[in-house]
Amino acid sequence: MTTTVGTVALRLAGVRARLGSREVLHGIDLAASPGQVLALVGPNGSGKTTILRCAYRALAPTAGGVLVLGRDAESIGRRELARLVGTSTQEPPTSGGLTVRESVGLGRSPHRGWLDRPGEHDDDVVGRCLRQVGLSDFAHRDVQALSGGERQRVSIARALAQEPKVLLLDEPINHLDLRHQLTIMALLRDLAAGGMAVVVTMHDLRLAVEYCDALAVISDGTVVGTGDPVRVLDDRLLAEVFGIRAHVRTTPRRTLDVLGLVDDGSLIDE
Numbered sequence: 569m570t571t572t573v574g575t576v577a578l579r580l581a582g583v584r585a586r587l588g589s590r591e592v593l594h595g596i597d598l599a600a601s602p603g604q605v606l607a608l609v610g611p612n613g614s615g616k617t618t619i620l621r622c623a624y625r626a627l628a629p630t631a632g633g634v635l636v637l638g639r640d641a642e643s644i645g646r647r648e649l650a651r652l653v654g655t656s657t658q659e660p661p662t663s664g665g666l667t668v669r670e671s672v673g674l675g676r677s678p679h680r681g682w683l684d685r686p687g688e689h690d691d692d693v694v695g696r697c698l699r700q701v702g703l704s705d706f707a708h709r710d711v712q713a714l715s716g717g718e719r720q721r722v723s724i725a726r727a728l729a730q731e732p733k734v735l736l737l738d739e740p741i742n743h744l745d746l747r748h749q750l751t752i753m754a755l756l757r758d759l760a761a762g763g764m765a766v767v768v769t770m771h772d773l774r775l776a777v778e779y780c781d782a783l784a785v786i787s788d789g790t791v792v793g794t795g796d797p798v799r800v801l802d803d804r805l806l807a808e809v810f811g812i813r814a815h816v817r818t819t820p821r822r823t824l825d826v827l828g829l830v831d832d833g834s835l836i837d838e
């Protein structure tokens with residue numbers, strides 16, 4: 569699974585962020601390299617989405633910085649940033665009146681002049697992205713007439729259409745059936761093999777262990793563990809951060825069998 573990892577594509581250094589009157593990130597240090605799938609995992613409300621929002625400049629950190637390919641993200645213009653960093657958020661697009669193809673085609677905008685119409689290359693890229701998420705047969709459907717999981721795949725395809733160097737996906741598989749979860753996780757591995765740096769938030773620790781090169785465990789706005797998934801998720805961390813009694817089975821390292829919940833009560837009293 570481990571792929572060749574080059575220079576850092578995305579780095580967060582000492583990032584602090586506030587939402588309303590609360591500081592929700594307390595100094596986040598993270599790095600993702602080309603060829604790597606990094607999963608941000610952690611309980612609800614721990615700060616994973618906020619980290620991604622800082623990374624794609626939807627939210628300005630109150631301290632620290634974000635580097636994209638070694639450059640301060642603040643110094644990169646919006647359109648250039650959209651060519652470098654592709655994002656899909658937790659809320660799938662509901663843009664009315666657009667077909668699936670048109671919605672995914674919006675991901676090509678940063679690559680064109682303001683008044684340019686989509687060219688042959690744009691059409692090819694959109695077609696490829698639709699195939700990658702299994703939506704070719706849905707190209708002419710209205711996005712609003714799709715299921716939640718289908719819309720989620722539109723959102724991923726749109727991010728892919730940006731042809732970014734860094735892909736940030738906020739819970740890309742939370743609406744998907746198991747087959748499509750596996751398809752998307754395998755796609756992320758393929759994208760990494762092609763040199764992309766992929767950062768994904770997710771709750772399914774089993775799939776995170778199987779498909780990701782590294783985990784960053786987030787708890788209450790801080791990184792409490794990073795590195796190889798099997799090493800990071802030890803019994804103590806599972807108990808302290810996730811509140812469950814469980815252990816990671818290293819053999820066989822297979823989906824759905826990797827996290828063993830203990831038989832005599834897996835939930836730890838809060």
Ligand SMILES: Nc1ncnc2c1ncn2[C@@H]1O[C@H](COP(=O)(O)OP(=O)(O)OP(=O)(O)O)[C@@H](O)[C@H]1O
Pocket residue numbers: 587588589590592610611612613614615616617618619
């Ligand atoms: N607009 C807001 N104002 C104040 N606090 C907020 C706001 N939005 C989110 N928060 C808080 O910020 C913290 C981090 O939220 P965030 O969405 O980053 O968590 P998360 O780890 O992505 O959660 P989940 O797994 O539930 O998606 C949470 O405690 C949340 O309640």
